[in-house]
Amino acid sequence: MKSFIGLFLALAALIDLANSMSTGEYICRAGEAEGSVEVTVVKDVNHVELRIGDNPPVIGEEINPYEAEFIKHKTNIECTAFGSFPAAHIELYLGTDKIEPESNLNTKLIGTEYKSAIVARKTLYPKHSGKKLRCVASVHLPPETPLQPVEKESSIPLHIITLVPLITCKNKTASMKDKYVNLECDVSAEKPMRSLFWKLGYNNQYIYPGNKTADFDEVTVEEIEGNDKNKRVTLSIYKMKKEHFNSIFYLIVEDNSGEIYQEPVYISQYYSSGLILRPCLLTLLILVFTQLFH
Secondary structure (H helix, E strand, O other), rough: OHHHHHHHHHHHHHHHHOHHHEEEEEEEEOOOEEEEEEEEEEEOOOEEEEEOOOOOOOEOEOOOOEEEEOOOOOEEEEEEEEEEOOOOOEEEEEEEEOOOOOOEEEEEEEOOOEEEEEEEEEEOHHOOOEEEEEEEOOOOOOOOOOOOOOOOEEEEEEEOOOOOOOEEEEEEEEEEOOEEEEEEEEEEEEOOEEEEEEEEEEOOEEOOOOOOOOOOOOEEEEEOEEEEEEEEHHHHHHHOHHHHOOOOEEEEEEOOOOOEEEEEEEEEEOOOOOOOOOOHHHHHHHHHHHHHHH
């Protein structure tokens, strides 16, 4: 009996000094008596590195923002967790929104510890300024495990600027007589904007925020997430008519120097048959029929 207890004490000492190589089933025999225990050694993530593009990696919470001018292509974002066993689970966030990686988790066993990494590609817009890019890593264990692993995180605040107003609009699809159809454009500008308004394509009329036309078209402007450099400009059309589908609308942005920028938006007409007719396609069809019956 003493021998049996001694073997278990030795096993306890071994587990106390355990590393990943100690994972497995341990069997203790004393005479005819035998006992076994399954041991899984877990090691928390040591640290996390977060890298944007070719910039040096950040470990922990970065105070100084990542500053960059807006570019219309995706940026590489890499997150790497070091020193865990087994391999760490990694998640990447922009603010509270999860970013999906380009590929599966890449892992490598170095000695008795894992290096785990994911890579994502995302376009960083001025509207993301003020948000944090966050990488969170931890070892995943079953919920019933008494001691859960500790999460490690690295983060970088973002400051994305654009020297000229960046206008992003959404084209719409609607049916005849649809009500309250909204055309939306997001505008980001580092410099102050003097005015934001719409040009109605079917009658070349300008409509400003707070004004309404006879068709009950109305313009509203709101800040995006409380940031006065990022605004959403909405043109609300009370009831869709034929002329709304046969023209192009323009959002007009004027800065304090009087420089004018504009972005076209159109509404495609949806028919019950499933056909969607866009203004450019409609013009082409008219030209074709004109030539055929000329």
